Amino acid sequence: MTRITRRTMLRGSASLAALLPFAGACAPAQVLSAVGLPSETLDGVRMAELISSGEFTSLDFTDAAIARAEKYNPKINAIATPMFDEARARAATSPTGAFGGVPTFLMDLSQWKGAPTIFGSRAFKDFVSERDSDFVAQWRKNGVVALGKSTTPEAGLISSTEPLLTGATRNPWDLNRIPGGSSGGSAALVAARVVPFAQASDGGGSIRIPAACCGLFGLKPSRGALIQEHTDEGVDLSIKHAVTLTVRDSAALFAAGEDADGGLAPTGMVTGPSTRRLRIAFAPDPNNGAALDAETRAGLERTADLCRALGHEVNDWTMPFDGVEFTDQFLLLWSAGAAGLVDQARTAHPGADVATLVEPWTLGLAQEFISRRERFPGAVSYLKAFERTYHDMFDGFDVILTPTVSTLPPEIGEQAPTREYDALRESVVDFAAFTAPMNVAGAPSMSVPVQWSEGGLPIGSMFSARRGDDGMLLALAYELEATKPWIGRKPPLLA
Template identity: 40%
Template structure:
């Protein structure tokens, strides 16, 4: 038994307990209007948003005006938020920081433009950790983004605000993006479905596209597999990368039995014993379903963790050094947190190692392709140990303390950001405290359909935990 105090906004309004597909169908049938749905979402955001610390900016007037005559598309009239590191016309892009005063974007960025074309109505922007660098959003002045399952715990990061609001029922889906696990980590700790797509699958803003190794991928967090599948189906109608096989309309489990590699170890960082045991339990369930599961060593070179950290720190050094040029004359680096500044220092001290590290990062996709010649899917825990409480990853701590704790927790997700492979976190189990614990499945580039079919099969077998129906186990 445990004592938890979930916070949610589910109720008897136009949103009810429906997922995004259900809301879209309800609007399309005329049972409710887009305006009613948007008003319900605004009320829900205002009810839970302050306690969660999940909202970065609001655009209620624009959303209400749009809901009166919503754009066409499958998700016409469905309310959502965009993460505050993607441009939305009329709102500043603050990147989870307060080190400058951002001007409102003149136009939507490439992602928001594609997203709106599916019919969604944007109510505002969701909060993230500073520049998305930490796996927990705990800003010293903006506050922490808290987990609706228990406000004493982190909502993960960097897509923390999006995940907290979707889990709490404020909106049925929200934009998220992932440069080291930032879709999958908050999905895992909030009990959501979070798919990081193949590199290049989804339209992205210019800053994301121009990275030396394009580690960031955009997507959504949802409460159901069908919402995630529907988003990628509809996004593909708007933006299609012809170098990748189409995902198509995945609507249920696949028939093919898969070769699944089970991994509970990473480079120098292993899953905690309880998490490893839960992962093996999922593997056993998959075997009962007829899949072939084999325990294997991690398909990661020994240099990977150091290489990824150095490349990650390059992004911080760029943000610090180019701050005034990128964010404007009000940029003040002294207001950045210890994690951002520590990463920048790490990069400066190791610049001589950066070319080789970046080359090995870029080459990791070849190692991955060779591995997937023998397996269809890799199963790992999304995170190496249970969800930490607020304060564990407080960015005002010394850099070395924060980084050691981050590396200990986020041991499995960065690999797919380097390789460009797709990976999905599913809310299949809960930890000893009753908090959601995600399990991650990765596949070869372009094979999101395989992951979605497996996700549908698992969703049928395991009832995903619903915060509004929470009962102690």
């Protein structure tokens, strides 16, 4: 089969289970003291330290994570393909690296040699990867133990993870709501404390949106910062990284995966806050006609006040470009990917009814591309020029603060791929009103979970900067995390 890219398309003891931070039960104080950390703060960095020191083995952590997956996945439906036997076999070899032996999940848009990669699509339900993608190869080198593939919407083309092939993935904070997309399965598994971090990717908001929905930290790195699959086609939107419980896991994964040939000065390992005070442009209002819900606005106002209290300069600001025009041009590029996926499905299944292979949302996007094909070169030119437009906005400040999404996580079904196309398109465009400009510009952007609704749902605060300023964002994230930590918040699923 043709290689597919996003663009075209316990065994552990009872005492150990109690000790691990994601088991859902409180560990005895005398056991916790042996580790020296409260259970809920045991992230991937700490797991790797405990494995390296010999206090625990990779198999200990892997078996405990599998037990948690078996307990919680029936409720959240976040695993597309379990790989538990392979994971145990790999853990038994004591893999080394920056995250040697730490269990995780890979997003099912990334190829891990010998594992199914189904892209959330009925068209590719039998596809098995013959190679590691470049990004995943780096994670393998870093020593992670892949427990399986996390669920995604079909080809990552929508902001909710409700594919027909595997069914709806649910948010651990409210099982009636979405975890976001396209990295929805990864975010749900991390929010449920099954693993401390999971692989994710972001072509239009797909790291930051699930992070916002699930109360996690999600950094979309700069274009060229991390090792990726490279392409010269159109506008390079997508970059792979992770959703994490802690900032330091994201920073350590970043440092371990930097691309020396990406055209950026190396960031290295960011280990904590900076004393630098930033000039922050506060732009809470969507500029594409979407409406911001009251609780999201209130949460963002609190984030702006928090930044002021920390000594940063925060000034009200408005995005200085036409958001309606940008959205129109971006969706034309996005729909070209859907059209490519439909073509690949037809090639892979000659004679089959394409409607039985790809979802109505994908078909609707593909039809939108076909009807507007003659405008595609102009859209590409507009979006390539937008990179300069975006970076020129930073002459008077360092960071832009916006919501990550315009509402609290919608209910399951609001963005289902079977919904009538025009209504679904409007819902997606309104919900994901803030994230795509940073993909087009190749700029770093992060969702930070420092706010929550009155009903206990997470609200993402999104900070974005110039391309190459990833380290500055990570330092700010450390400061926010230390000031208003979120690691102790657990979703009702774990109660």
